[in-house]
Amino acid sequence: MQDPSPRKRPIVEVRGLRKEYPLGDETVVALKHIDLSIMRGEICCIFGTSGSGKSTLLNQLAGMEKPTRGEVRIGGALISRMSEEQLAAFRQRHLGFVFQSYNLLPSLTAAENVAMPLLFRGVPPAQRDAAARAMLKRVGLGHRMDHYPAQMSGGQQQRAGIARAFLARPDVVFADEPTGNLDSRTTVEVMEMICGFARDFHQTIILVTHDPEMARYADRIVTLIDGQIVREDVKQRSVQ
Ligand SMILES: Nc1ncnc2c1ncn2[C@@H]1O[C@H](COP(=O)(O)OP(=O)(O)O)[C@@H](O)[C@H]1O
Ligand SMILES: [Mg+2]
Structure with a gap:
């Protein structure tokens, strides 16, 4: 049999995933038994109503929390068994995040915020700055590069957040309700931007939405x- 094409290989593999949270004397079962494979280059949407377990699933996939049972692999690496230190290093090297509340650092400019993932990877300052500025132009923020988050609209902050998430070309970008704070027109712009990047860079994205x-x-x-x-x-x- 021939090797499957690169986009048919799974990048995220989940087996028998269960997540319980203690709640007083009770236990909340947030995820029962999840088996899931997500292919390289795919835009995967985790969809459901409030309380269905979407954020819990995303948090286990991205190694933000430890599953009660089961395994999560990203690019073959068994992240559900990693120590906190290994996980922190893995996230910085391999994962990108877009947040509902943007999570830009208020004391840094747009360009400095976007450059952060390259700082973690030891890229020299001039190179980081040039890459961040090119990315900001690409998301239509060429006129906001030296602005602080408080000087930018929600949509502009989220575009900077997207530029930051994709800058270092991570293996997987995670986004939990990335347009939850935006109006419907800005939502469309932001979604087209995220999906445009995912397609242009052949990047896997896992997106939570209701x-x-x-x-x-x-x-x-x-x-x-x-x-x-x-x-x-x-x-x-x-079209690919
Ligand atoms: N840290 C926690 N402690 C206790 N229960 C939690 C915790 N996080 C989530 N839950 C519960 O797990 C279930 C799924 O929550 P969540 O994954 O946040 O849903 P969604 O993102 O789909 O709205 C809910 O019943 C929620 O109350
Ligand atoms: Mg949620």
Whole structure:
């Protein structure tokens, strides 16, 4: 049998994932038993109503929390067994994040914020700055590079957040409700930007949303109800 094409190889593999949270004397089962494979270059949407377990799943996939049971692999690395230090290093080297609340550092300019992932990777300052500025131009913020987050609109801050997430070309970009604080027009702009980057750079993105409008951008839609996958839809991309 021939090797599958690169975009058909899984980058994220989840087996028997369960997550419980203690809550007083009780236990909340946020994820019951999740098996999931996400292919390289895919835009995967984790979809469901509030409380269905989307953020919990994202947090286990990105190594932000430890599963109660089961395994999570990213690019073959068993992240569910890594120590906190190994995880922190793995996240900096391999993962990117877009946050609902943008999470730009208020004391840094847009260019300085965007350059952060390269700082962690030991890239020299002039090179970091040039890369961050090129990326900011690309997201239409050429006129805001030396502005501070407080001087930028929500949409502009989120575009800077996207530039930061993709700058170092991480293996996977995670986004939990990235347009949750934006109006509908800005939501479309931001989603097109995220998906444009994912496609141009052939980058895997895992996106959490409760909004069916956003799920249409995905190649793979994973629907959660009560901590369980109830449906998985995979779209074939006509243009690559
Ligand atoms: N840290 C926590 N402690 C206790 N329960 C939690 C915690 N995080 C999430 N939960 C519970 O797990 C379930 C799934 O939550 P979550 O993953 O945040 O859902 P979603 O992102 O789909 O809205 C909910 O019942 C929520 O109350
Ligand atoms: Mg959530």
